[in-house]
Amino acid sequence: MNRSVELVKIQQSSPVQDLSPRPELRALTGLRGLAATAVAVAHFQNAIPAYSGTPFMWHNAVDLFFCLSGFTLSYVYNRETFQFSSYLTARVARIYPLYLVCLIAAGALYVWPNVVNPISYPVRTAVSDFALQLAMLNAWPVIGSGVHWDSPAWSLSVEWFCYVLLFPILLFQKASPSTSTRVLCIAVSTVASFFLFTFFYDDLLVTPQLHAPKSHWSDWVALARGVLGFIAGWAAFASFQKRDGLYLACTRFSTLIWCGVALIVLLAYCRLTNPHALIVVYPFVVLAATDPNSITSRLLGSKPLHFLGVISYSIYMTHFVVFLAAVDLFGTSATWPLAVYVMLAAATAAVSVGTYFAIEMPARKAIRGIRRSAL
Template sequence: MQSGEIKQLTGIRGVAAAIVMVAHINGDRLPVLKAFAYHNQAVDLFFCLSSFVLCLTYAAGTGAAFPVRKFYVARFARIYPLYAATLLATAVISAIVFGGFATYPQIGQDFVGQLLMINAWPLIGRGVHWDAAAWSVSVEAFCYLAIFPVVFVLSARTAAFSPAVRHALMLAVGAAGAVVGYWWFTAAVSSWALPHDALPATAFWSPVARGATMFAAGWLAYIAYANRDHLAAALQRHADAFVLLVLSLIGLTLAGVLPPWAALPLFAPMLIALMNGDSFAARALSAKPVYRLGVLSYSLYLVHFPVIYALRPIEAKLTPWLYVPTAVGITFAVAVLSYSRLEDPARVMLRDWLNRRPQAV
């Protein structure tokens, strides 16, 4: 297993979470925050980053056996306690703010689906997420169950492919994620209101396909990095130039010059570039404030919608210049509390408890 945390990868996760949070809080209120409109693509980065880090952590492709129990205990302890807590908090806040559940006949089905983290899954899920950001957590759980064990086992065999084939695959699946995410997903999944008039279940193939493709791209980036091939060497040698290229594409996207998916195929190779810890980009993302943002990223991601719902009664009474910083500040305060009082302690407790084995009699 990878020893030690790679701080620049934690940092970039924090930047992505902050972009999502501010974008949802801001909406179209303050044009000066237009750069935060890149929030949909930030979620694609989460999927790519998750796969890359998991492959590093569990040494995929090195001959190590897939540690089934250890992996699933760690993943459950990491994501479920806060997920369940924010689901319940959102239900309570929504019942108070939006007037209850009297006209919501599917409440039981939707609650159970979310509790089991399957509501973004195709056919069996209805695509309803009371905490709107939680759709991606459901997709992440799908990737843990259906994608990661497969790519872990295939890692050694895939590493034997020619580098050109692997690199083409990495870019191709990244491009596929772009197509799924922005030619299908955005059009199909357009409303998260509570109560929710569900779209046909088949519409929700798109979130899982979007997550799976970017997850696979992150895995292929790991294969290139782990094998120290020529692409990985070049990306790390020119890390800052490559990151600048990605940022330039993002800037052109925000300016309306390029389509929203233009930079997505480069997310996976960007992670390889960031593994050069001496680059300016890696050092900037490892800086203490950015790293701390990364530590809080999961809490920021899941608590910001409950905060938005809770502030709905006073939202219209505040000017945008007052509402946005107030909501962001409250979200940060809640995230700090949720991380220190719930997310981190629950992760440690659950992991230790579930990893205990019965004593021999």
């Protein structure tokens, strides 16, 4: 998502070389929590026959993650103290342990018992896809296959590309001193991402099966979304850092920006606009949330939403695995009563809290401890 990309406390997520960690932007943490919840709700909602395809931030909430990641990494790291090895260790510690657990769980619950067969998904293809997913290369065009056993994990492969190759380049690039140029960068990035998704996205590419994409451009959509989202977040951070006119406008009119988000969602539900149009607004939403004094930022930074943001990665990674477990227990979702969906939401919340404290946090400490002992 992060699916990936981080907005837990800066003290927890900063690498060793950051001598003066910047204060946490609590509203951005809450914003990440809302995005993760939106993805989970969209997946659950899409499983209900009467609501399948209803655009509850369907797909585009992940683009908010990319934008947040570009902004947040630019906020946390600085070129003077940047050390690639420490940075990469922090990224691996942040995303890989839970990613690996969910990959294995999705394979055991769904792929191997239900999907692997000689015609539509041969064993040889499944083994190759598993190896690619272990290396988080599955969303990389030419190298990867595009298949993802834990459906939301496609964004983690994209995030990994941005972590390793894109962000170190952006970090050492000086943003344009012109506010208009930064606005143009954000506009071009988001509009290009919208265009590629609208015309070339093929959702069957991510499913475990043999499938020919509808266009040769379809293989590049996932990676392009991540790269363009990161760039938009990086440009938004440049405005935040310089406190330019774009930053002042976004923080001053934050309530109006959120009204715009609500309007787009409403129009999308009425089939009057493409719900993916939200990605054009996301960089401005992120900038608006950096003002701690606005009503929306205080709400996003409140304890409940902040904690939701802290466990957002667990929500994002585990909700599909919980859904697969429910399918194993109760059969196809088309026959589920409302009580099963209520239980599904409660189970996702419980599992997310559990995996955050039992897997995410101990794994981060262990990996960073290994690095410190090796230095």
